[in-house]
Amino acid sequence: MTQSLKGQVALVTGASSGIGFGVAEALANAGASVAINYHSHAESAEKLAASIEKTGRQAFAIGADVSDEAEIDAMFDAVKKRFGTVDIVVANSGLQKDASFVDMTLADWNTVMNVNLAGQFLTAQRAVREFLRRGPRPVSKALGKIICMSSVHEVIPWAGHVNYAASKGGIQMMMKSLAQEVAPHRIRVNAIAPGAIRTPINRDAWDSKEALEKLLKLVPYGRIGEIDDIGRAAVWLASDESDYVVGTTLYVDGGMTLYPGFADNG
Numbered sequence: 001m002t003q004s005l006k007g008q009v010a011l012v013t014g015a016s017s018g019i020g021f022g023v024a025e026a027l028a029n030a031g032a033s034v035a036i037n038y039h040s041h042a043e044s045a046e047k048l049a050a051s052i053e054k055t056g057r058q059a060f061a062i063g064a065d066v067s068d069e070a071e072i073d074a075m076f077d078a079v080k081k082r083f084g085t086v087d088i089v090v091a092n093s094g095l096q097k098d099a100s101f102v103d104m105t106l107a108d109w110n111t112v113m114n115v116n117l118a119g120q121f122l123t124a125q126r127a128v129r130e131f132l133r134r135g136p137r138p139v140s141k142a143l144g145k146i147i148c149m150s151s152v153h154e155v156i157p158w159a160g161h162v163n164y165a166a167s168k169g170g171i172q173m174m175m176k177s178l179a180q181e182v183a184p185h186r187i188r189v190n191a192i193a194p195g196a197i198r199t200p201i202n203r204d205a206w207d208s209k210e211a212l213e214k215l216l217k218l219v220p221y222g223r224i225g226e227i228d229d230i231g232r233a234a235v236w237l238a239s240d241e242s243d244y245v246v247g248t249t250l251y252v253d254g255g256m257t258l259y260p261g262f263a264d265n266g
């Protein structure tokens with residue numbers, strides 16, 4: 001892999017498992033120093049940091065609940081203390097609290113909105129403040145880069161997951177509005193919308209042959225996504241290779257958003 005992120009500092013939220021883990025590893029492989037946020041599974045985040053450090057890069061694990069303003073501030077302070085500043089922030093943390101609409105509790109709704117949407121708002125806001133405070137650095141053409149982890153469900157409705165789909169739809173317009181607001185400062189804000197990626201969040205959808213067959217009917221490209229697929233997309237969006245890419249959602253979904261049901265039935 002090219003060292004397109006050499007000399008840069010990245011923070012990835014929710015990086016103790018799944019997509020965040022893969023993104024943190026990929027950014028480190030591309031030369032970045034990485035702060036690995038976790039909310040649970042500290043040991044997995046610590047292990048990832050140790051394995052990155054073994055390759056000669058810098059990394060450390062930092063606990064924080066992204067829906068808690070004070071914890072977000074403490075996390076950014078810790079990153080600044082360790083690395084001086086941050087150049088790339090990946091707002092990745094997210095969760096599901098699934099229920100049919102009639103049974104969904106306000107607590108289910110609020111938890112998903114607080115982590116998935118307010119969590120990305122707080123993470124992105126602290127990132128923008130730090131980019132503006134610190135000013136340009138010779139490591140990148142942009143003042144800073146923010147990547148919001150969205151989902152194909154920012155555009156595909158999802159019965160039984162109204163809170164999750166609403167949070168991802170919210171991320172789409174938050175990302176675009178923020179991108180419009182801060183682009184004049186040369187801050188690039190974009191999103192990645194993964195399709196079905198093999199992680200703990202959707203284990204039920206891939207851990208049996210029957211479930212996987214059913215899932216693959218929704219994926220024209222015919223395979224489930226892996227965390228590396230998202231890692232490579234994040235490296236590109238974080239690097240100067242994508243310097244003119246602003247306010248865009250990159251769908252990394254094997255064609256899930258192509259309405260595969262219409263392929264032989266339209």
Ligand code: NAD
Binds near residue numbers: 013
């Ligand atoms: P995951 O469950 O492995 O990872 C989610 C991460 O978010 C975990 O590390 C978890 O600890 C963290 N998290 C949860 N609550 C948190 C909080 N309050 N504060 C900080 N961190 C918190 O699942 P994943 O699939 O890797 O999901 C990562 C992101 O990708 C999520 O935003 C998810 O919506 C999105 N996504 C995943 C898929 C997929 O197919 N796996 C598809 C589309 C979008």
